[in-house]
Amino acid sequence: MTTTVAVIGGGYGGITVAKELDAFTDVLLVEPREDFVHHVAALRGLVDPEWTDRLFYPYARLLERGRVLRDRAVTVDQNGVTLASGERLTPDYVVLATGSAYPFPAKIDFRDSAAAKAKIRATREELAGAEKVLLLGAGPVGLELAGEIKAAWPEKAVTIVDPASGILPGFPDEFRAEIRRQLDELGVELLLGTSLAEPPVSEPGQAKTFTAALTGGGEVTADLWFQCYGGAPHTAYLDGELATARQANGRVDVTADLRLPGQPRVFALGDITALPEGKLAKVAGDHAEVVVANIRALIEGGELRTHTPGGPMISLPLGPSGGATYAEEVGVLDAATTSEIKGSHMMASRYEELFNVA
Numbered sequence: 001m002t003t004t005v006a007v008i009g010g011g012y013g014g015i016t017v018a019k020e021l022d023a024f025t026d027v028l029l030v031e032p033r034e035d036f037v038h039h040v041a042a043l044r045g046l047v048d049p050e051w052t053d054r055l056f057y058p059y060a061r062l063l064e065r066g067r068v069l070r071d072r073a074v075t076v077d078q079n080g081v082t083l084a085s086g087e088r089l090t091p092d093y094v095v096l097a098t099g100s101a102y103p104f105p106a107k108i109d110f111r112d113s114a115a116a117k118a119k120i121r122a123t124r125e126e127l128a129g130a131e132k133v134l135l136l137g138a139g140p141v142g143l144e145l146a147g148e149i150k151a152a153w154p155e156k157a158v159t160i161v162d163p164a165s166g167i168l169p170g171f172p173d174e175f176r177a178e179i180r181r182q183l184d185e186l187g188v189e190l191l192l193g194t195s196l197a198e199p200p201v202s203e204p205g206q207a208k209t210f211t212a213a214l215t216g217g218g219e220v221t222a223d224l225w226f227q228c229y230g231g232a233p234h235t236a237y238l239d240g241e242l243a244t245a246r247q248a249n250g251r252v253d254v255t256a257d258l259r260l261p262g263q264p265r266v267f268a269l270g271d272i273t274a275l276p277e278g279k280l281a282k283v284a285g286d287h288a289e290v291v292v293a294n295i296r297a298l299i300e301g302g303e304l305r306t307h308t309p310g311g312p313m314i315s316l317p318l319g320p321s322g323g324a325t326y327a328e329e330v331g332v333l334d335a336a337t338t339s340e341i342k343g344s345h346m347m348a349s350r351y352e353e354l355f356n357v358a
């Protein structure tokens with residue numbers, strides 16, 4: 001009898017596991033979204049109409065043997081998975097790949113693709129009419145969004161506010177200085193070590209001019225704002241024995257072979273893991289390779305592989321031709337190389353190939 005594997009979540013890690021196990025196990029991929037969303041390109045998809053449709057890839061084209069179930073796990077315990085539809089799955093292996101939420105536009109919280117595209121287009125129209133844009137949060141998302149807005153509309157004033165005293169802590173000074181230099185060149189205003197005294201009066205992404213006081217003194221006026229902080233892992237469904245692996249911040253403890261402690265048949269990967277490393281699609285993909293190898297080893301016999309968290313890495317475009325990249329092996333890479341690695345194509349070809357839509 002063929003081994004059954006339920007992959008919970010069809011993001012970057014989940015699709016890799018499902019695709020690679022498809023040939024020799026019975027895969028069931030559980031995912032509430034209509035289409036895979038290529039969130040790595042979400043900010044380009046906001047400013048550039050040509051990219052909006054390219055964020056979405058049909059799950060129907062992913063697997064040859066396995067099934068994609070458009071549903072959501074509401075509880076997962078040591079014995080199986082209960083779906084929102086009421087269906088109960090009791091596979092041989094469960095792979096938890098439910099990723100994390102992040103405020104729009106970095107992540108798109110619509111399960112229906114037509115509604116998601118309509119939201120992106122409506123927000124782009126609001127943004128197009130705004131002269132002054134305020135971004136709350138100077139992390140990778142806030143900085144990348146500033147670069148995208150400036151590349152699409154150089155005349156717009158973009159201000160980033162963050163209570164931290166510097167951008168991108170944890171990355172080398174040379175990388176941070178290069179990003180700051182390019183932001184200065186683009187005319188992006190960075191207000192660090194301060195925050196809004198009160199939340200903005202408008203909804204994020206909604207054009208409505210407001211002036212807000214800053215805790216560090218002074219004020220900021222904007223026609224539209226976005227929240228660029230506040231990611232949170234999707235793990236509230238963990239139940240029974242599995243709930244003990246869930247930390248207070250929602251992330252999940254895993255062993256070196258990426259199983260939940262004491263759970264020989266339950267794996268977890270990607271953004272939900274409590275491993276000390278960047279939460280990246282690249283890392284979710286690395287985890288997926290280990291999970292695939294280990295499920296194979298458990299079925300066919302053989303040694304289990306382990307995952308060792310890597311050092312900091314980031315490829316941060318500031319528009320299609322700007323930005324910088326850092327990884328320990330290569331050091332700091334310039335704007336032209338960052339454009340080649342990511343900014344000019346947003347890594348879409350990988351997903352066009354995977355979903356057979358090239």
Ligand SMILES: Cc1cc2nc3c(=O)[nH]c(=O)nc-3n(C[C@H](O)[C@H](O)[C@H](O)COP(=O)(O)OP(=O)(O)OC[C@H]3O[C@@H](n4cnc5c(N)ncnc54)[C@H](O)[C@@H]3O)c2cc1C
Pocket residue numbers: 008009010011012013014030031032033039040041042043071072073074097098099100101102106107141234237269270271272279280281282283284315342
């Ligand atoms: C703007 C932006 C740019 C980025 N750029 C890069 C980059 O250049 N390079 C890089 O490596 N990383 C990048 N990242 C990070 C990357 O997107 C995440 O690290 C990656 O998505 C994590 O993959 P994952 O498989 O863990 O989860 P996700 O990709 O978040 O997928 C999780 C999936 O699980 C589904 N799900 C959630 N709950 C349930 C449930 N209860 N039942 C069933 N399904 C569920 C969700 O609908 C989702 O489809 C970027 C992120 C953002 C927001």
